[in-house]
Amino acid sequence: MWKYVKKLQYPVDVKKKDLKMAKLLLEQYGGGDGEFAASMRYLNQRYSMPDERGYALLNDIGTEELAHVEMIASMVTQLMKGATLEELERYGLTSNYVYSDHGIFPVNANGVPFSAAYIDTKGDWRSDLESDMAAEQRARSTYEYLMNLTSDPDLLAPLSFLRQREVVHYQRFKELRDYYIEKYGEKGKN
Amino acid sequence: MNNYQKFVNNFMDQYSNSNYMSKKGNCSNLYDDYQGFIRGNLFKNLYDPYKIKQPYEIKPMNEQADMLTKIDALSFAMTDLQLYLDTHPTDRNMLSLFNEYREEKKNKVREYETKYGSLTTNSNSLNNYPWGWIDEPWPWEG
Numbered sequence: 292m293w294k295y296v297k298k299l300q301y302p303v304d305v306k307k308k309d310l311k312m313a314k315l316l317l318e319q320y321g322g323g324d325g326e327f328a329a330s331m332r333y334l335n336q337r338y339s340m341p342d343e344r345g346y347a348l349l350n351d352i353g354t355e356e357l358a359h360v361e362m363i364a365s366m367v368t369q370l371m372k373g374a375t376l377e378e379l380e381r382y383g384l385t386s387n388y389v390y391s392d393h394g395i396f397p398v399n400a401n402g403v404p405f406s407a408a409y410i411d412t413k414g415d416w417r418s419d420l421e422s423d424m425a426a427e428q429r430a431r432s433t434y435e436y437l438m439n440l441t442s443d444p445d446l447l448a449p450l451s452f453l454r455q456r457e458v459v460h461y462q463r464f465k466e467l468r469d470y471y472i473e474k475y476g477e478k479g480k481n
Numbered sequence: 482m483n484n485y486q487k488f489v490n491n492f493m494d495q496y497s498n499s500n501y502m503s504k505k506g507n508c509s510n511l512y513d514d515y516q517g518f519i520r521g522n523l524f525k526n527l528y529d530p531y532k533i534k535q536p537y538e539i540k541p542m543n544e545q546a547d548m549l550t551k552i553d554a555l556s557f558a559m560t561d562l563q564l565y566l567d568t569h570p571t572d573r574n575m576l577s578l579f580n581e582y583r584e585e586k587k588n589k590v591r592e593y594e595t596k597y598g599s600l601t602t603n604s605n606s607l608n609n610y611p612w613g614w615i616d617e618p619w620p621w622e623g
Contacts, residue, residue, distance in 0.1 A: 451532070
């Protein structure tokens, strides 16, 4: 189960309205390499890890990703705060408005809704962990693209924090993968 | 623990990042809790920044924000060590460092909650009337 802590993992305090960045940041909310997908993927994969190290790591990284979902949602909410209908229209957010006004909905930057297909699970530690390592690298790339598109320090600070977490998670998944190769052999589950 | 696991654990310890020397801050391979927090990473060998020349400092506007930053940093140090320990469960130095941070965080949270209200529903501040859990700030408000 989970207990809520009434704070963010890293503070988000965006003072400047920026609808372009709000729309683009949705990629890390409801996109295939986004935080929501990452959290659900790891929490779902943990049940089929072969031993307790895997249970723990997938559980703990999946839990941390939930805190990242909350950071991204906070950034999008603050970036859209006070936006007029005309402004939403100018930045292609009227489809979001029609569905949920200023509320946020898990879609990617192109407005494609979140899909359960992003939560890949093969039930084989080698397939799953190597997929997770790749997922961390893909999310790192996305954070770099996002950082290339803004100069607002209120966004760059949390984005660079989140990007570095991808680097650390990649390393831990890799350590677990290497440990399992040592323990169970190169061939994965079978 | 069977012999195979013992062998693997010894192997992992030998090649671990641990070079901790008894008091946090003295460890040459780790940032301290705040320096690690603003980088998103406690382990110096994993820090790999992009675009920014130096990490952004957190600039708390008042005492409450300052205390929360300290709690953020201690919580972060615990999270990063937790993930490390998941893959290096026999690293005694990192284990004791985790527990030092855990103890310090527990004290800071108690101090914060007494002054400013609950961070979790375990807080004694929820003895007060009326129900204070709903009080602002909620974290996404900025």
